[in-house]
Amino acid sequence: GESVGLHLPTLSVQEGDNSIINCAYSNSASDYFIWYKQESGKGPQFIIDIRSNMDKRQGQRVTVLLNKTVKHLSLQIAATQPGDSAVYFCAENEMGDYKLSFGAGTTVTVRA
Amino acid sequence: GAVVSQHPSRVICKSGTSVKIECRSLDFQATTMFWYRQFPKQSLMLMATSNEGSKATYEQGVEKDKFLINHASLTLSTLTVTSAHPEDSSFYICSARDRRNGQEKLFFGSGTQLSVL
Numbered sequence: 001g002e003s004v005g006l007h008l009p010t011l012s013v014q015e016g017d018n019s020i021i022n023c024a025y026s027n028s029a030s031d032y033f034i035w036y037k038q039e040s041g042k043g044p045q046f047i048i049d050i051r052s053n054m055d056k057r058q059g060q061r062v063t064v065l066l067n068k069t070v071k072h073l074s075l076q077i078a079a080t081q082p083g084d085s086a087v088y089f090c091a092e093n094e095m096g097d098y099k100l101s102f103g104a105g106t107t108v109t110v111r112a
Numbered sequence: 113g114a115v116v117s118q119h120p121s122r123v124i125c126k127s128g129t130s131v132k133i134e135c136r137s138l139d140f141q142a143t144t145m146f147w148y149r150q151f152p153k154q155s156l157m158l159m160a161t162s163n164e165g166s167k168a169t170y171e172q173g174v175e176k177d178k179f180l181i182n183h184a185s186l187t188l189s190t191l192t193v194t195s196a197h198p199e200d201s202s203f204y205i206c207s208a209r210d211r212r213n214g215q216e217k218l219f220f221g222s223g224t225q226l227s228v229l
Contacts, residue, residue: 034218043118043205043220044156089155098209098218099146102155 010107019077021106023090026071030092034100035064035075037086044089047075077108085110115139116208118221125196126229133191133224135162135206141186142208147179150203150223162189196228 013019025033031052036044048059050066050073057064063076073090087107091100115138125131135145145162160170160181168181178200180192189208193200206221 036220041203041223041225043116043207043223046217046219096216097161098144098216099158099161100156100218101158104155 009104010109012109012111013080014111015082016079019075019080019084019108021075021077021088021090021108023073023075023103024071025073025090025092025103027092027094027101028071029094032093032096033064033066033073034091034093035062035073036089036091036102037084038089038105039086047088080108080110082110082112084108116206116219116221118206118224120224121222122225122227124227124229127197128195130192130194131196131226133193133204133206133226135189135191135208135221137187137208137210137219140208140210140212142189142210143186144209145183145189146207146209146218147181147189147191148205148207150205152203156205159191162191164189193226196226198228201226201228 034049035047037047038044048062048064050057050064055066061078065074087105089105090103093100117136119134143164147159148156149159150156158171159174160168162168162181162183164183164186170176183189203223203225205223207218210217
């Protein structure tokens with residue numbers, strides 16, 4: 001499939017502020033999108049997902065926005081905490097086969 | 113919640129030896145598992161799809177004779193890196209597809225760091 005990419009490779013945010021992580025995808029046929037968090041030396045951890053029939057979905061302290069017109073995905077983290085420091089990946093899938101294509105990743109560093 | 117266990121978490125081997133990595137779904141049956149490889153500071157790249165009871169399907173550029181996949185039961189898939197060389201050193205991650213209760217989720221293992229000397 002086509003690649004999924006991220007706009008910014010790193011993000012530094014003050015503790016307590018909101019974080020916004022962006023992702024651009026190029027496969028217009030993608031219909032399922034997931035955000036993962038990966039800490040050093042560990043596997044990806046599911047954060048939140050969204051299907052293409054939605055444009056917004058909220059979880060605990062996180063919100064995912066999907067703009068299909070410009071093929072853009074974002075993850076918003078409210079009141080960022082030190083434990084949020086990690087690499088964040090967006091992933092996309094089409095056809096429901098769960099063969100995910102991952103973006104390059106954004107490293108989020110939370111300043112105390 | 114569902115858990116996927118991956119073992120070992122870290123392995124160091126000599127060049128030319130083979131290494132087996134196990135991926136287990138602990139509380140659900142997974143007819144489909146996936147194997148990814150991740151180089152330092154890079155993203156996850158899908159290597160192959162492991163199908164229970166049938167041959168694995170490999171992504172373009174992944175050598176099936178080099179990376180042997182066996183999915184002999186509904187809870188276990190293994191990846192064997194044969195005749196490992198230093199360039200095979202990487203972080204290998206599996207995931208398992210949970211299709212219970214009409215909902216689908218994908219869960220990842222904790223990864224295996226392979227270092228080939």
